[in-house]
Amino acid sequence: MAEGAQNGSFPVDPLHQFEIQRLVTVNIGGLDLSFTNSALWMVISVAAITGFMMLATSGRSLVPGRLQSTAEILYEMIAGMVRDNVGNEGRAYFPFIFSLFLFILFGNLLGMIPIGFTFTSHLVVTFFMAMVIFIAVTVIGFVRHGAGYLRLFFPHGAPLWTAVILVPIEIISYLSRPISLSMRLFANMMAGHILLKVFAGFTLLMGIAGIIPLVALVGITALEFLVAVLQAYIFTILTCVYLHDAIHLH
Amino acid sequence: MLRISTIALAGVTLAFAAAPALAQESGGLPQLTQTETFASQIFWLVITFGALYYIMSRKVLPRLGEAVEGRREKIEDDLGRAERLRAEAEEVMGAYEKALSTARSEAGEILKEVSDEIKAETTQRLEVFGREQAERSRSEEAAIEEAMQRASGELAAMASDVAQSVTQKLIEVTPDPTAARAAVEEVMEARR
Known part of the structure; x- marks a missing residue:
């Protein structure tokens, strides 16, 4: 950052925060397979979730305390999401959906800590998650319905001749699911963090007038917390919707 | 939601627009340029998420489920028990009311029976008493009648004796007792 200021260019590098740094070199x-800052924050996320959940459920009292209430609200929310979007057959996938939501949520929120690293702002991470979900959903669909799963690509009751148009559209939309799912999360997280850094740079550049971008920065920070929660929710609920399609065919 | 995605889209556009300029220093978006870290990111993602999934599904969710379902069961159980107790209380109340009404009607019946009995006995006793009374008064009356007759007979005899002796003393004539008697009876008859 300091070198940037000396060069008279933009005082901060908004992309520096996304750089992967090797902490422990592992080569198998x-x-x-080095342990990087990304891996560190994944571990921190898992540790934070585990610590919170274990602490919250250690008492298991009939009348829950604050921690237990929070954990139970999360439980009820995700259970409700699975029940409403997937149905009773979704119970088997509930632990996965629950873990997925918390993993992304904590990844997004911990990334808001100034020294933190947001592993969900990396396309390869979100794309891998989306691909695993996409492949798993497709496998579940074919296992459950056999070749009948292909009916997903042709809406029930539509005139037969429309298949020429509808089937390619449905196939394209189906295949673009992992792309849209992963791009949405990645782009939201990356854009928000770049925006924060750019406004921080403006604050440094503008001297006393930097108060204006600073105020904006406060607002954007609040917005970013909202986005962090919202994107975790959207990613999870879309996974539920895809699961529903695989189990119920629309 | 639309506004957020618009802002996000604007941010992404800005980022991508800014990326080439910034790339001069940093060498482009690390997400796209640091391809050598992809394997490591995926590897650690699988490891950490796998661990999380294991802990959640084996430890946390059973515990949470137990707490949540346990509470739901407890509440349903309590509600069920309350409902059962209420039904029981209502049953007892119904039985009590039924017993009360039975007792009331029985009491009424007994009361009616007793009063009927009393009435019957009173009537009977009154009748007997009336009969006895009538009989007694009849016999009394007969006795009085007899006494009166006897008295009047004796009176006649006495009167005829008196009349004989008076006539004897006055005119030295002894009247015929039969005639005297007849005369006395005639007078008595006339006086009556």
């Missing part, structure tokens, strides 16, 4: 069979 020629594959670079």
